[in-house]
Amino acid sequence: MSEKKSTEDVIIIGSGPAGYTAAIYAARANLNPLMIEGYQSGGLLMLTSDVENFPGFPEGIQGPELMSHMRKQAERFGTRFIQKNCTDVDFSRWPHKVHVDNEVYEAKSVILSTGAATKWLGLDSETRLLGKGVSSCATCDGAFFKGSPLVVVGGGDSAMEEANFLTKYASSVTVVHRKESLRASKIMQDRAQKNPKIKFVWNTAIEEVLGKDAVTGVRVKNVKTNATSEIPCDGFFVAIGHEPNTGFLKGKVELDEKGYIILRNRPTTATNVKGVFAAGDVQDTVYRQAVTAAASGCQAAIDAERFLESLH
Secondary structure (H helix, E strand, C coil): CEEEEEEEEEEEECCCHHHHHHHHHHHHCCCCCEEECCCCCCHHHHHCCEECCCCCCCCCEEHHHHHHHHHHHHHHCCCEEECCCCCEEECCCCCEEEEECCEEEEEEEEEECCCEEECCCCCHHHHHCECCCEECCHHHHHHHHCCCEEEEECCCHHHHHHHHHHCCCCCEEEEECCCCCCCCCHHHHHHHHHCCCEEEECCEEEEEEECCCCCCEEEEEECCCCCEEEEECCEEEECCCEEECCHHHCCCCCECCCCCECCCCCCCCECCCCCEEECHHHCCCCCCCHHHHHHHHHHHHHHHHHHHHHCC
16 A cells, blocks of 8 residues: 555545535635545536525526536635545544555545435345336436336435426326325425326335336335235336445444434534544435535534644
């Protein structure tokens, strides 16, 4: 392993609204941040077409375009980027060590903004038919299903958003939910329930995605009666939430039972490790919005700056 001789003031691990905002603030504070951007830079917004709720864009903006703007802004102020994944960290000693493949970078402070990834049901048939009618992104794939019957699984805001969006293309959208009521916000529930193309199947779980080379339907089971039935469809969209990208952080920083980073000293973004801060969806189990991720990125950069000042 080749050691880097100079110690960075701040390394930001992960891109997206939190990471890029942290980079903008850290760069403007003359901290010369180094961002380990990841191979899939930009986070979940790279899978989002219309972002209509980010302040400053009255006509809305495409997710990838918004991320491109943020990245350019961070770069303008001097952020340096490594377009690879962080493979390991060592927070047992200070300065901290950040591993990227065979390179080791040293840092006085680290901002973790690795975000969250789509949760899947874990069915073999779901994996086998991924990209052949199985999707987790309506805005990416909805247009492929013009005039088709579709099924969405989930009961939260993302499921309602996916279902509503898909009615632009689909002949019908059936929402399958394990419980008898939705956990989505009232406004999203109302919008979905008033949409004539959307129908709901309650107390029901997905047992299998049907089809050999393409999705032809789903087999479902009523969790109360155990009765099974089939729902024909050409596309199956999974919208059951996300899980934080913290696999490489287990045992390195305090995580909750779902793997989200715990911030013990709110309202700061400090973790339980000296000089390590967390921002965005990797620590947010409640809001998970682009604007809240960006805000926490700003906080993390300010927290890192204050931490570095306290060393002198």
